[in-house]
Amino acid sequence: MEFSHSIAREAVMPDERLFEQVYKKYFKDLLSYACAIVKDDAKAEGIVQNVFLKIWEKGNTLENLPNPAPYLYRSVHNMALNQLKHKKVKQAYDAYAVRLPMHDNAMGAAGKVQLSELQLKLNHALESLPEQCRNIFQMSRFGEMKYAEIADTLGISVKTVEAQMGKALRIMREKLAEYLPILLLTILYLP
Numbered sequence: 001m002e003f004s005h006s007i008a009r010e011a012v013m014p015d016e017r018l019f020e021q022v023y024k025k026y027f028k029d030l031l032s033y034a035c036a037i038v039k040d041d042a043k044a045e046g047i048v049q050n051v052f053l054k055i056w057e058k059g060n061t062l063e064n065l066p067n068p069a070p071y072l073y074r075s076v077h078n079m080a081l082n083q084l085k086h087k088k089v090k091q092a093y094d095a096y097a098v099r100l101p102m103h104d105n106a107m108g109a110a111g112k113v114q115l116s117e118l119q120l121k122l123n124h125a126l127e128s129l130p131e132q133c134r135n136i137f138q139m140s141r142f143g144e145m146k147y148a149e150i151a152d153t154l155g156i157s158v159k160t161v162e163a164q165m166g167k168a169l170r171i172m173r174e175k176l177a178e179y180l181p182i183l184l185l186t187i188l189y190l191p
Contacts, residue, residue, distance in 0.1 A: 018062050023052055026069065030076050037080040047083060051075045070155070077153065078135050085142035118176075125175035129168055136161055137168035 027048060034044035051072065055061050065071055126134060132154075139145045139153070140161075147161045154161075 015063055019052075019056060022062055022068050022072075026072050027052075030072055033073060034076050034080050037077070038083050043083055044080075047076060047079045051079060074154065081135070081138055081143050085138045088142050121176055125172050128175065129171055133164045133168045133171075136164040137172075140165060 030048045030051070031044055034047045035041055038044050038047065054075070061071075062068055126137070129137060136150055136154070139150045140147070145153070147158050147165070150161045151158045
């Protein structure tokens with residue numbers, strides 16, 4: 001039984017030479033690509049490193065790709081968009097938090113707790129979306145890309161983008177339904 005376990009483990013181990021060749025061949029170009037998207041050298045390097053780390057953790061991903069370039073660029077693109085989305089959400093929250101003290105009395109402690117819960121629920125709802133669905137949602141809502149641009153970037157049809165957006169919006173509505181009243185109150189009390 002130990003023998004079959006070691007064979008199964010070997011099957012997912014990456015080919016170190018292939019990984020090193022791909023890393024050396026694409027790293028600089030991927031770094032430039034990521035930097036063009038996020039406009040920050042350190043964050044771009046972290047994005048590219050994370051893409052290669054995920055490939056290493058998955059094991060035999062590279063062996064299954066005759067040409068790894070599209071996969072690598074798409075992975076870097078998606079991770080960069082996630083980085084931008086996170087930055088945009090943080091900026092929106094910071095802008096909201098600056099205005100919050102003016103409305104402390106109107107909102108009250110219970111409202112603040114609900115807003116914190118809403119932020120957590122929103123993050124959990126986003127994370128619960130299937131990967132492709134989440135990427136498309138983020139590209140549309142946070143990256144402000146049109147469906148045709150998303151379809152071109154991901155190499156899928158516009159109909160697929162539309163279907164995935166519909167699915168994402170349905171899931172988000174279901175997961176955040178109990179927080180709609182607090183959202184409405186927040187919108188009414190903010191200038």
